[in-house]
Amino acid sequence: MGIDRVNWGIVATGNISTSFTKDLALLEDAQVTAVASRSLENANRFGDTFGIEHRYDDYSRLIESGTVDVIYVGTPHPQHYGIARAALQAGIAVLCEKPVTLTAKQARDLVDVAHANNTLFAEAMWMRTNPVVQAMFADLAKGVIGEPMEALADFGFYKPELPARLLDPALGGGSLMDGGIYPMTFVHMALGRPDEVKAVGSLNSDGIDLNVAMAWRYDSGAIAAMTCGLRSQNPWTASVSGPDGHLLLPHRFHHPDHYVRSTGAGTERIEVPTHGLGYHYEAAEVMRALRDGLVECPALPHAATIEILELLDETRRQIGVRYPGDDEDLGG
Ligand SMILES: NC(=O)c1ccc[n+]([C@@H]2O[C@H](COP(=O)([O-])OP(=O)(O)OC[C@H]3O[C@@H](n4cnc5c(N)ncnc54)[C@H](OP(=O)(O)O)[C@@H]3O)[C@@H](O)[C@H]2O)c1
Known part of the structure; x- marks a missing residue:
């Protein structure tokens, strides 16, 4: 160009x-x-x-x-x-x-x-371009924990005063679209697209999800559990595990400053230099x-963006979160 x-x-x-x-x-x-x-x-x-x-x-x-x-x-x-x-x-x-x-x-x-x-x-x-996240996924691809079979990720925080857009249906409010997309992206990166999706959520009187729990199942036998919410101070971590160990992204896993590799060789804290926000x-x-x-x-990648929105569509369908004007589009 x-x-x-x-x-x-x-x-x-x-x-x-x-x-x-x-x-x-x-x-x-x-x-x-x-x-x-x-x-x-x-x-x-x-x-x-x-x-x-x-x-x-x-x-x-x-x-x-x-x-x-x-x-x-x-x-x-x-x-x-x-x-x-x-x-x-x-x-x-x-x-x-x-x-x-x-x-x-x-x-x-x-x-x-x-x-x-x-x-x-x-x-x-x-999160996809963060050097720590990329290093952790490079380790996963090398097979340091064996075939990944489970992933866990949560994105939950509590603030007495939330930004107004998070509680406004007209502004796409709720924990799922804002925070839940991160655990979903982590698990999608670790295990791919699931074969079965289950979700529950608690909604306020405006139909905004204040917290959500999701479970994904894969025909390979792998499973994943994710939560997101606006009601509790969560560990805010993400991990993927296999027969030989696990890899863990610590608190605020979507922009971490290190990751943890735990295998038969021991548990190591792996620092990866980052700068800026x-x-x-x-x-x-x-x-x-x-x-x-x-x-x-x-x-x-476009395919991941679309697949995760398909998973968000399905999750919103299951927990009953609707936004003005999206009833027709939610057909998938
Ligand atoms: N990647 C991340 O780490 C990250 C973090 C936070 C949020 N986000 C995403 O970024 C987006 C914005 O989040 P934010 O936290 O920056 O929100 P924000 O502080 O409320 O800012 C949103 C801006 O959008 C504009 N806007 C246009 N139509 C609006 C409307 N009807 N009501 C309110 N504002 C409107 C306003 O700018 P003007 O007045 O200048 O037009 C407003 O300042 C969301 O999609 C969120 O998911 C990403």
Whole structure:
């Protein structure tokens, strides 16, 4: 593609956009040239903080501006689909926060639009690009624990005051879509797509899931158990085990600073150097894929994004979580 510096546009100025933009500064070949917010005031505040030249009070104006090669989408989940679709149709590459859409049907559509426009599209599942997580999975692939037969992962925290979007059905609220996607991704990476899925959840009076437990079964005989929630301070760990031992990612397993290998040779704490908040790793992968002229970033594969959304669809069906406008799409 012949890009020296990649020009990024940031869509939305909330928490995760702030963290992501901080980390982009760690990549010398990345430059943030534009930011868009629903309000010019917020676009200007964000633009001043990060020294961004172009500021827009409308996401679509950024997409139409011709000032960026790729956008990063940091809105609540329900807004991802429309913004990503418009950008891909305009030939602007997209790195979009997780979950990339509310349903698998929408994600499949985005992948189709990406191919039709020969434009890169990736889900910002940053855990996949974390060096510690990658080192742990490289160990798994080497067979240090034998054939993986069980995986356990949980993503639960409690805060007396939760961000409003987590409790709002119109903003795709609930623990599953926000946090549950991480244990599901870990287990999917460890064991693949399950052959049977069971889920239970407790919902509040608005139909928002406050905690969820999931069990997956594989025809190979493997099984997995996952939880997510907004009600308890969980260990927040993930592990995979086989006949010869287990590999464990510690607290906040989706961006750990080490992992534990426990085999017949003993238990070792394995340090892997990381820096920054951890979002520049996914950005670097996206920039590499852009330079290679790819539609799909190898580190953030489309098939996994879609399969996990299919599993989220099925889990929501079982626990009875619905979002405005997704009844039709939830058909899978
Ligand atoms: N990868 C990670 O580690 C991570 C961590 C947290 C969240 N996330 C994901 O990132 C997304 C955003 O989460 P966040 O925690 O950054 O949320 P947030 O702090 O509430 O920010 C979301 C931003 O989206 C924009 N927005 C557009 N439509 C909105 C609406 N109807 N209501 C509220 N805001 C709206 C707003 O920006 P403007 O006012 O500037 O338009 C707002 O600041 C979610 O999809 C979440 O799953 C990822």
